[in-house]
Amino acid sequence: MAIIEIENLTKDFHVEFWKMRPVRALDSLNLRVESGEVFGFLGPNGAGKTTTLKILMNLLRPTSGSARILGHPVSSVSMRTHIGYLPENPYFYDYLTAEELLLYVGRLFGIHRLELKRKVAALLENVGLADSRKLQLRKFSKGMIQRIGIAQAIINDPEVVFLDEPMSGLDPIGRRDVREVISSLKNRGVTVFFSSHILPDVEMLCDRVAIVNKGRLQEAGALDDILKVKIEGYETVLAHFDEAIAGELKKLCDEAIIMGDRLHLRTVTSSQAETALSYALAHGAKLISVNPIRASLEEYFFQEIGAHKN
Numbered sequence: 001m002a003i004i005e006i007e008n009l010t011k012d013f014h015v016e017f018w019k020m021r022p023v024r025a026l027d028s029l030n031l032r033v034e035s036g037e038v039f040g041f042l043g044p045n046g047a048g049k050t051t052t053l054k055i056l057m058n059l060l061r062p063t064s065g066s067a068r069i070l071g072h073p074v075s076s077v078s079m080r081t082h083i084g085y086l087p088e089n090p091y092f093y094d095y096l097t098a099e100e101l102l103l104y105v106g107r108l109f110g111i112h113r114l115e116l117k118r119k120v121a122a123l124l125e126n127v128g129l130a131d132s133r134k135l136q137l138r139k140f141s142k143g144m145i146q147r148i149g150i151a152q153a154i155i156n157d158p159e160v161v162f163l164d165e166p167m168s169g170l171d172p173i174g175r176r177d178v179r180e181v182i183s184s185l186k187n188r189g190v191t192v193f194f195s196s197h198i199l200p201d202v203e204m205l206c207d208r209v210a211i212v213n214k215g216r217l218q219e220a221g222a223l224d225d226i227l228k229v230k231i232e233g234y235e236t237v238l239a240h241f242d243e244a245i246a247g248e249l250k251k252l253c254d255e256a257i258i259m260g261d262r263l264h265l266r267t268v269t270s271s272q273a274e275t276a277l278s279y280a281l282a283h284g285a286k287l288i289s290v291n292p293i294r295a296s297l298e299e300y301f302f303q304e305i306g307a308h309k310n
Contacts, residue, residue, distance in 0.1 A: 003160055003191045004033035004056070009065035011051055011215075025051045027215040028065070033193055033208075038186050040206035040223075041195040042301055048215040049195040050088055053164050056193075057085055069160060081109065084153035088164040088195075090145060094138035098129050098148050101137065102155055109156040123151040126184075128177045142169035150181060154190075161185060163194035167201055179205060199301055211301060226300065234273040236265040237288040238280050245283050252276045262288065 009029040012022040026048045033039045043049050054060040056067055058074045072079040092101055099120060106116040124130045127147040137145065146169050153161055166182075167175050175198070182205055185192055196202050202209060203223065210220035219226065233254070241249075241263050250256040253276050255266035263285075267273045273290060281287065 001035045002032045003035050003037075003070060004031065004039075004193060005068040006031040006052070006056075007066050009052065009055065009067055010063045011048075011055065011060065012063045025215050026055075026062070029212070029215070029217055031210055031217070031220065033191060035191055036186065036189050037207045038182060038192045038205050039194070040202040040209040041193065041212070042197075042199070042202065042209055043195075043212040044197075046214075047212045049212060050164055051215075052212075053085075053087075053162055053195065056162060081156065082159045084156060084158035084161040086146075086149045086153040086161075086163045086166055088168070090149040092137050092145070092148070092152075094140075095136055097134050097136055098124060098140075098151075099133040101148060102151055105152045106155050111156070119155060123155060126177075126181055127151045128174065143171060143174045146170055147174060147177070150178060154181070154185065158190065160191045160193065163192065165196055166194055167196055167198045175201060231292045233266055233268045233293040234270060234290060235293055236267070236273055236277055236280075236290045238263040238265065238285045239288055240284060240286040241280065245280060245285055248283075249276055249280060252279060266293070 006029055009026050010024070011026040012024050015021055015023050029048070029052065041049050041052070051060065055062050056069065056074055067074050069076075070079055070082055096104065102120040102123060103116060106119065111119065121130075121133075124133050127150055129144065129147055129151070132140070132144065137148065140148070146166065150163070150166060153163065163182075166178055170178060179201060182192055182194075186205075206223055208220065208222050209226065211218040238249075239262055246256065246258060246263055249263065249265060253265045253267050253272065255264075257264045265273075265276055267276060277287065277290065
């Protein structure tokens with residue numbers, strides 16, 4: 001079931017006061033996000049990620065096209081009780097404490113007082129702010145603001161959560177905590193749609209990703225499928241070899257490096273890897289592993305963006 005549906009979404013902004021020249025931020029964007037997915041929305045600055053999220057949140061109106069969440073148009077008020085949102089640069093009334101902010105947001109959703117107190121305590125613990133519950137937000141660091149922002153986005157137990165750069169400003173421990181929160185949401189069947197430029201986190205968390213550039217969709221699909229076709233070679237690791245075997249294998253492979261008691265072979269093709277492995281095993285070497293060498297999501301992302309610069 002499609003939880004988020006985006007069809008031919010286009011957004012033009014008008015710049016230059018006198019001439020009112022239109023600049024296209026989104027160009028016929030089409031996306032579907034299925035139930036229970038963690039979906040990564042990737043692109044460089046100015047690609048249209050935040051514009052897309054603002055349209056989904058009904059903070060901007062599209063020039064053309066449409067979008068639906070949970071089967072409802074994005075303008076639906078009743079649908080809002082089932083979603084959570086963290087903007088790219090969250091701002092909260094900074095004389096409130098962390099605890100007061102969550103109590104306030106919870107009351108807006110009509111959560112019963114006793115349940116709300118329990119929920120607030122659990123959320124503060126989950127995002128690593130339990131010890132700062134009484135601290136005013138004006139004393140929070142940027143990373144702490146991100147954490148409280150994530151807590152307020154999920155206080156209503158939403159079916160869908162939208163996060164715009166949720167890892168922004170977080171240290172490694174904070175990023176780990178946020179990854180754990182997102183993983184727990186996925187385990188509960190919550191659909192998570194988030195944009196990010198921290199690609200290792202995307203690679204760890206996402207089922208599918210979409211890459212946008214200059215408002216256009218470059219590619220979308222399952223992460224494994226996108227990266228699988230980008231195999232650049234094979235690494236074979238061997239043990240129990242002698243210098244003569246290593247010498248012969250260096251002739252058969254593109255690269256052969258001895259590291260301690262292991263021989264690491266690199267080949268471009270699978271047939272090269274098979275030939276080298278057959279020779280090694282026939283001469284008494286022991287196979288440790290054979291692994292495809294592929295681009296990381298980060299490398300693939302920059303390849304895609306580079307290919308569409310012009």
